[in-house]
Amino acid sequence: MRRIGVTTTIPSEVLLSANCEIVDLNNEFITNENYSALIDMAEKDGFPKSSCAWIKGIYGACIDNHIKEVVGVMEGDCSNTKALVEVFQQRGIKIYPFSYPTDRKLNMVKKEIDKLIKLFQVDIDTVEKYRLRLNGIRALANNIDKLTYIDNKASGFENHLYQISCSDFNKDHKKYKTELENKIKEIKHREPFNQKLRLAYIGVPPMTGDLYDYVESLDARIVYNEVQREFAFPRADSANNIYEQYLDYTYPYDVWFRLKVIKEQIKNRSIDAVIHYTQAFCHKAIEHIIISKEIDIPVLNIEGDKSNVLDARTKLRLEAFLDMLSDMKGVRG
Template structure:
């Protein structure tokens, strides 16, 4: 049976595919589960603090569940460039489950040679080599171009692609739902459907730029129900690697998520200037260091002379609907834009 390579956040998926493993982004399993709160509770029962991030608890519970981990051949934790919690998570998982683990580090200084070395180190661990990974990277170019069409349609024809549809296509590209060929067919079918949908675009919808990590609650569908559409999914778009690059290592050096908030937001602001949303929602996760980045975002928007209304929303635990208090805040925000 083909084994899975499970990971905590986006890693060079080309390496996993080149090695013959099935890529599996643990975040997608956790957040799309029927009852993600049960994963959080399970982790707390195992000793995780109530005041630690729900995502890390969700990932731990997926990794610790025999229902999921029975076919995990390797667990990849990203420490440099993502979350310090992942350092300890890797140790707990190795100790409790015996799954083979690997730590991937995005080079701290965005140096292309160091990125190449890290990809080579990862490839060697996975039993493949750089050349095979580069071939997979070439093969994925077409699929990434199709994801770009979906993403661009979301702002060129507002409402033809819902914010949630775009979010799901982009966020799932960290592992292509385990099968890039199937995923590409799904993208092809969707692009065909968009040819019809474009005629029904609705420019009267309020256009929202969504910045921050993917949400743990259904913000996108809530906005749709209030006649607003997300036309820019910042981090999800980063996961999909839609920019052009000359090599696999360049692609990952241009990926903003592991790097400084200023680097990340400058790229996001360039998209905001192009897509011209009516408002910005900045999602932050409770107990996450990225909350502080809100200060940098607000300053950079000011430096660029962008006076677009901005609402920062903080969420703690997963839920299948937006609670009344937050719903009122979002509705009030939408009335102001």
């Protein structure tokens, strides 16, 4: 089976139709026990220290896992991906380019997906069969989301983990389906969480996975993970085909489209405040200028860099922010 690396969520249905194993290089990077060595590898190979840790980590994960083929998202994700895949090409790695069109029109999305279908020499009927199969798995991840914000039985980290893993279905969609089914059974038997403050997490998935446990230790819980939820395609059942489904995927498109869904979820989930995570040296950090003005509840911007744990300064800022919210809501003590 061919192993295909991906730089972010792409139409997985196409690769699975071609009997490929999908490897999300982001997940391979951040779950590596020696993740910092992957960053060091990239810097030794010439990546500047001022470049994003995710890009360096993706590079290191690709080399470390001996990936020979990569689908690189050239538009709609990281602005550095184009340069990254050029480095991959120099190393003899085959690149399949894919883009989410800036103007977000159905005919343009169709054109890009059809190009990918042609590159992998599959047919649309097989792709659609896989779409329905994968949407059944994604629905299980969406169930964990509901167990987070409706039943209050899933933690913020579980919400993050089981939705973000839909980017490559943990490299085996059949096993991942079973894993999700077992996790849902376990969660349903728990007592509900009782933290007083309900938070939204928006922005790229965090380098600092301990964020969720730390927030919960401060009598708050993240009940909405914006991008991770989009990886699980929560509105897939309203799409008639793969083209409509990826048109409705908010992450790669403009901030205004994202904000429409974010605002809906803030209201639906009774969110008290928002944590907006940005990555050092990432162009998406500039979007905080818009986000902070467009969202009408408190927003805290925190930034990550190379570390996979929260630093003392960020912990202090989170504690002060949540103390302020507790005072505002009168829930202290």
